[in-house]
Structure formats: C-alpha cells, structure tokens
Amino acid sequence: MQFEDSLAFAKNLDRQDSLAHMREAFHIPQIKNSDQDEIYFCGNSLGLQPKLTSKYLSDELTKWQTLGVKGHFDCKYPWMPYHEFLAEESANLVGAKPSEVVCMNSLTANLHFLMVSFYRPTTKKFKVLIEDHAFPSDHYAVESQVKFHDFDPDEAMVLLKPRDGEECLHLEDILNTIEKHADELALIMLPGVQYYTGQVFDMKAITTTAQKHNITVGFDLAHATGNIEMELHKWGVDFAAWCTYKYLNSGPGSVAGCFIHEKHHNNPDLPRFSGWWGHDKATRFKMENQFIPIQSAEGWQLSNPPILSLAAIRASLDTIKQAGGINTLRKKSKRLTAYVRFLLQKRLANHIEIITPDEELSGSQLSICIASVKDGKQVFDAIEAAGVTCDWREPNVIRVAPVPLYNSFSDCFHFVDILEASL
Numbered sequence: 209m210q211f212e213d214s215l216a217f218a219k220n221l222d223r224q225d226s227l228a229h230m231r232e233a234f235h236i237p238q239i240k241n242s243d244q245d246e247i248y249f250c251g252n253s254l255g256l257q258p259k260l261t262s263k264y265l266s267d268e269l270t271k272w273q274t275l276g277v278k279g280h281f282d283c284k285y286p287w288m289p290y291h292e293f294l295a296e297e298s299a300n301l302v303g304a305k306p307s308e309v310v311c312m313n314s315l316t317a318n319l320h321f322l323m324v325s326f327y328r329p330t331t332k333k334f335k336v337l338i339e340d341h342a343f344p345s346d347h348y349a350v351e352s353q354v355k356f357h358d359f360d361p362d363e364a365m366v367l368l369k370p371r372d373g374e375e376c377l378h379l380e381d382i383l384n385t386i387e388k389h390a391d392e393l394a395l396i397m398l399p400g401v402q403y404y405t406g407q408v409f410d411m412k413a414i415t416t417t418a419q420k421h422n423i424t425v426g427f428d429l430a431h432a433t434g435n436i437e438m439e440l441h442k443w444g445v446d447f448a449a450w451c452t453y454k455y456l457n458s459g460p461g462s463v464a465g466c467f468i469h470e471k472h473h474n475n476p477d478l479p480r481f482s483g484w485w486g487h488d489k490a491t492r493f494k495m496e497n498q499f500i501p502i503q504s505a506e507g508w509q510l511s512n513p514p515i516l517s518l519a520a521i522r523a524s525l526d527t528i529k530q531a532g533g534i535n536t537l538r539k540k541s542k543r544l545t546a547y548v549r550f551l552l553q554k555r556l557a558n559h560i561e562i563i564t565p566d567e568e569l570s571g572s573q574l575s576i577c578i579a580s581v582k583d584g585k586q587v588f589d590a591i592e593a594a595g596v597t598c599d600w601r602e603p604n605v606i607r608v609a610p611v612p613l614y615n616s617f618s619d620c621f622h623f624v625d626i627l628e629a630s631l
C-alpha cells in the first residue's frame with residue numbers, strides 16, 4: 209500500500225481499520241494532568257488492561273466470598289479445571305493442540321522446568337546454543353542448568369553473535385553454527401522474536417535443521433506470543449515458554465504459558481520435577497505416593513494455579529478472540545509497523561537507524577537507534593514528556609511497539625511528529 213505523510217491520511221486508515229473499535233475494549237492511560245490518551249507504544253513490555261479483566265477478576269472474588277472452597281466445583285468456571293479454560297485460545301496463538309499448552313508458573317521458572325526434561329546432556333552431546341545477547345534471564349537460566357549438570361559454561365554454551373557492525377543474526381549464520389556444532393549440541397534455546405532488535409527468527413528452519421542432527425529445540429516466545437503467527441506443532445518444536453504480560457495483556461507478573469509437543473507427552477523416560485497438579489486427574493485426590501503424570505502438557509504442572517492471574521489471562525484471550533484472533537491482529541500489526549517505518553524513513557532518515565529487519569522478519573516492534581545525537585536518552589525523555597510511552601535500551605535504542613489491539617494509525621503519526629520535534 210502507498211502510504212502518505214499526513215494526519216488526514218492516518219485518520220483515513222483509522223476509519224478503514226476493522227479493528228479500530230477494539231481500542232474501546234482497553235483502558236488507555238492518560239497523559240498526566242490531562243484527559244488526553246497517551247501514545248502507548250509499550251505493549252511489548254506491559255500490555256494494557258482489557259476492560260474485561262476487572263469483571264473476570266471480580267467474578268472470582270465474588271465466588272470466593274460466596275462459595276469459599278466450593279468455588280472449586282459446582283459453579284461457572286470452577287477453579288479445579290480453571291487452567292483448562294485457557295488451553296484452546298492459548299493453543300490458537302502459538303499453533304498448537306490444546307493438549308500441548310498449559311498456563312503455569314512464570315516464564316523463567318518454566319524455562320528451568322522444561323530444561324529439566326529437555327536438556328539431557330551426555331559427555332559428548334552437552335552444548336546449548338543461545339544468542340550472545342539473549343535476554344539476561346534466559347542466559348542465567350541456561351548457564352545455571354549447564355553448571356547444574358557439572359559442565360563448564362565457557363565450553364558448553366555456544367553463543368551466537370551478529371556479524372561485525374550488525375545487530376541482527378542472519379538465518380544462514382544460525383544454521384551454519386548448528387551444523388558446525390551438530391555433534392555436540394544437546395539443546396537450542398532461541399527467541400521467537402528478539403527482545404532488543406525485534407527480529408523474528410525462522411523457527412521452522414531452525415527446528416528442521418536441529419532435528420536432522422537430533423538436537424532438542426526450545427523457544428522463548430516472550431516477544432512472539434500474541435505478536436506473530438506460529439505453527440509450533442507442525443514445525444515439530446520440542447518445547448516453548450512465554451510470559452502473558454507483554455502482548456498478552458494479562459497484567460504485571462501474570463502466570464506464564466508453555467508448550468510441550470505431543471510427541472513427548474507419553475515418554476516415561478523423560479525426567480521431570482513433578483508436583484501434584486501434574487498428577488492424573490482421576491486419582492489426584494487419592495493422595496497416593498506414586499506419581500502418574502497427566503498425558504499432556506498439564507503433566508508438567510506443579511501446583512494448583514493462582515486463579516486471579518488465570519482469570520486475567522482468560523479476559524485477555526477472550527478479548528483477542530473477539531478481535532478475530534492472531535491472524536487478524538497480525539494483518540493490522542504489519543500495516544501499523546510499516547506505517548511508522550515509512551514515516552521515520554521519510555522524515556528522519558538522517559537522524560535515526562531502524563535496526564529491526566524488514567517486513568516478514570519483524571513483528572510489532574521497531575527498535576530505533578538514535579544515531580545522530582550523543583545523548584539519545586534526552587530524546588527519549590523528551591518524547592516521554594510529550595505523552596509517548598515506549599522504552600529505552602542502552603546504549604542508544606528506543607523500542608516502540610504499535611499494537612494492533614489498541615493502537616491507531618493516528619498514534620503512529622503523532623509519535624513520529626513528537627520524535628521529530630524532540631530531535
């Protein structure tokens with residue numbers, strides 16, 4: 209589509225936008241001391257609150273007030289199987305079967321628990337492939353697992369580095385590194401979408417190459433779930449985990465999600481750290497000592513889950529469903545992000561560099577390097593003061609994520625206006 213650099217054009221895109229009404233389904237923060245909406249471009253860090261959330265939370269509080277422990281059973285959305293109400297919509301987001309996903313724990317905790325099952329090093333095949341600039345928590349998790357198995361992280365962690373002077377990784381380099389270390393790699397742990405650059409990884413190609421060499425593949429989907437389309441089941445990915453407070457709008461620190469491919473569900477040889485909520489539902493309350501895992505992703509659960517947090521996830525999943533699901537969101541997302549890119553390139557090409565790769569290799573987020581000024585943080589502070597919420601990453605990057613559920617093309621236009629003025 210041919211974009212134009214004018215507010216009238218942006219407003220026209222908003223009028224044609226079949227998702228424009230979804231903004232009404234969210235609480236939009238207001239600029240301080242005004243009744244004007246912020247330009248909220250931070251849904252990649254903390255998604256906004258759906259209006260359904262307080263209703264769903266309040267329903268659970270009422271149940272607790274009026275039913276006490278009986279809220280587990282005879283009522284609408286009983287707590288006992290509550291996590292099951294999230295499975296279908298979660299599965300749709302990542303391209304899985306409902307039996308392959310479960311909401312539990314937090315993201316980093318899930319990475320650990322999944323590595324207990326899926327990082328099975330031997331003396332020959334013990335290495336883990338991870339990015340050099342992985343999100344710190346992922347690095348710490350892998351490093352500590354490696355040490356837990358008595359390997360030396362310097363030897364056991366293969367770190368993927370971008371080419372000199374570049375920020376993003378080339379697929380070719382990723383696949384070559386896998387081939388090069390194929391005999392020694394036990395596990396590949398990469399993001400679906402990179403948190404700093406916004407780069408989308410070719411999960412299908414990575415998985416296919418890994419499987420040729422019998423290497424287990426797990427993805428951290430913190431920045432991918434609710435942002436891009438995926439087919440985890442078809443691609444044969446072994447496991448994945450994501451948080452639900454970024455593009456999934458389920459509130460700060462909300463319970464995370466994970467995916468375990470069905471090919472692993474019935475494997476009695478897989479070790480796991482178990483808890484009673486992973487035990488066969490039919491006999492869980494016999495309270496016997498012999499652990500019988502549920503033959504699905506649910507078998508990895510440990511505890512009865514925090515219902516208030518799951519209620520917030522359900523509100524968010526229902527909101528996404530109302531919007532038409534991930535394919536519909538992704539269509540608008542591509543256009544929103546392309547519009548910001550168009551405006552930035554047209555007006556600010558001499559001042560900034562967009563480090564996020566083009567089109568198919570990006571999701572909502574654009575990472576903008578403020579190349580022309582010494583102190584990019586000042587620019588960031590200025591746009592924030594002018595009503596833009598986005599985030600700052602050292603040394604010189606502003607990350608913006610126009611989110612299809614609640615951002616408009618006018619938001620994009622105003623953002624670029626404000627950035628231009630601040631430069």
Ligand SMILES: *Cc1c(COP(=O)(O)O)cnc(C)c1O
Pocket residue numbers: 314315316317343345346399403428430431451
């Ligand atoms: C957001 C994010 C995390 C955060 O982990 P928590 O366990 O939820 O605190 C971890 N890894 C990546 C890649 C992230 O983007």
